[in-house]
Amino acid sequence: MNITEIMNIGLTHYLIVSALLFSLGLYGIITRKHAVMVLMGLELVLNSANINFIAFAKYGGMNIEGHVAAIFVIILAAAEAAVALAIVLNIYQNFKHVNVDEVNKLKG
Amino acid sequence: MLSKIDYININMNLITIAFYFFAALTIVFAAVVVFSKNIMHSAFSLLFTFFGVAGLYVLLSADFLAITQIMIYIGGILVLILFGVMLTTHITGVDVKSGTMGKIQLGLAGILTGVIAASLILVFKSTKWYLSESQVVNSTVNQIGKELLTNYLLAFEAASMLLLIAIVGAAFIARKNK
Numbered sequence: 001m002n003i004t005e006i007m008n009i010g011l012t013h014y015l016i017v018s019a020l021l022f023s024l025g026l027y028g029i030i031t032r033k034h035a036v037m038v039l040m041g042l043e044l045v046l047n048s049a050n051i052n053f054i055a056f057a058k059y060g061g062m063n064i065e066g067h068v069a070a071i072f073v074i075i076l077a078a079a080e081a082a083v084a085l086a087i088v089l090n091i092y093q094n095f096k097h098v099n100v101d102e103v104n105k106l107k108g
Numbered sequence: 109m110l111s112k113i114d115y116i117n118i119n120m121n122l123i124t125i126a127f128y129f130f131a132a133l134t135i136v137f138a139a140v141v142v143f144s145k146n147i148m149h150s151a152f153s154l155l156f157t158f159f160g161v162a163g164l165y166v167l168l169s170a171d172f173l174a175i176t177q178i179m180i181y182i183g184g185i186l187v188l189i190l191f192g193v194m195l196t197t198h199i200t201g202v203d204v205k206s207g208t209m210g211k212i213q214l215g216l217a218g219i220l221t222g223v224i225a226a227s228l229i230l231v232f233k234s235t236k237w238y239l240s241e242s243q244v245v246n247s248t249v250n251q252i253g254k255e256l257l258t259n260y261l262l263a264f265e266a267a268s269m270l271l272l273i274a275i276v277g278a279a280f281i282a283r284k285n286k
Contacts, residue, residue: 009127011239014164015232017131021138021161023225028142030217036192037147040154043185044138047161050177054168061240064251068260070173071252074180075267079274081185085192086282092196093284 014055021048035088035098039081046077127167134160151186151193158182169245172252 021044028041050070057066092098137156144150158181165174256264 007121007124009124009167011237012233013127013131014168016229017134017164019225019228019232020135021157022228023221024135024138024142026224027217027221030221031142031214034147034197036189036196037150039189039192040141040150043154043181043189044141044157047158047181050173051161051164054165054170054173057170058168059239060237064248064255067170067173067248067252068255070170071176071256072263072267074173074176075271078180078184079270081188082278083274083281085188086278088192089195089282098196 011055011059014051014059018048018051018055021045021051033099033101035091035100036085038100039084039088043077043081046073049073123167126163130160130163130167132160133157134164147193147197151190154189155182155186158186170248172247172249 025041025044025048028044029038032038032041050073053062053066053070053073056062057064057070060066088098091103095103134157137153137160140153141150141157144153158177162174162177162181165171165177
């Protein structure tokens with residue numbers, strides 16, 4: 001990659017940022033025990049997908065369809081966060097911790 | 109006097125600087141989110157990551173999405189996550205630290221995600237993407253509104269039903285069972 005490619009921001013730059021964000025989120029999902037930390041990793045992954053949608057909307061000719069798809073991703077993320085936090089609170093009431101690898105009883 | 113070409117060059121350089129600033133903000137604070145031992149630090153670093161992503165949206169001329177990102181992610185989801193952190197960890201005690209796994213598992217996970225990141229970047233750089241001519245976008249709000257109420261009307265209504273069901277379900281799950 002020479003200097004003009006580095007200076008002229010194009011589609012590839014955004015895709016690389018989203019790839020790095022996706023990998024970091026995946027690492028967080030895999031390694032963390034705390035359920036809320038797993039949720040944070042999930043949000044990072046969803047954000048990286050959204051960056052891809054918007055990047056292709058601008059550079060790849062998806063135009064406004066990419067924006068609408070990103071809006072639906074944000075809607076799903078909000079619903080998922082609300083339900084997941086409710087489940088996490090319930091787990092905490094039953095187990096007194098939220099380590100996802102030690103929650104192994106369905107009916108405590 | 110600056111010629112038109114010079115203006116374009118300055119403009120491109122500003123966009124370049126802004127892109128690298130927001131990209132660095134996003135990636136660095138995402139790394140803090142993932143690698144920090146203190147879960148409160150992770151939650152607050154998530155704020156800067158979301159803000160950096162909103163900046164990238166602005167650079168991609170998605171104004172409505174940037175505002176939505178700030179309002180829903182920072183104003184909604186991040187506050188929910190902070191509540192989740194504070195309700196499920198003992199802030200005053202030593203339990204704020206969130207556990208990770210052993211050294212071997214950490215190494216394996218690092219190698220796995222490293223391989224995935226490297227292959228993704230390789231694919232992204234080597235693919236010849238279809239590029240359309242960039243067109244000047246004034247404001248996306250009007251177009252998004254029209255699309256949502258014509259082509260995506262069913263998905264829009266389904267999303268509203270989903271949000272209603274999610275909020276009722278969350279309130280039902282989270283209440284104390286007697």
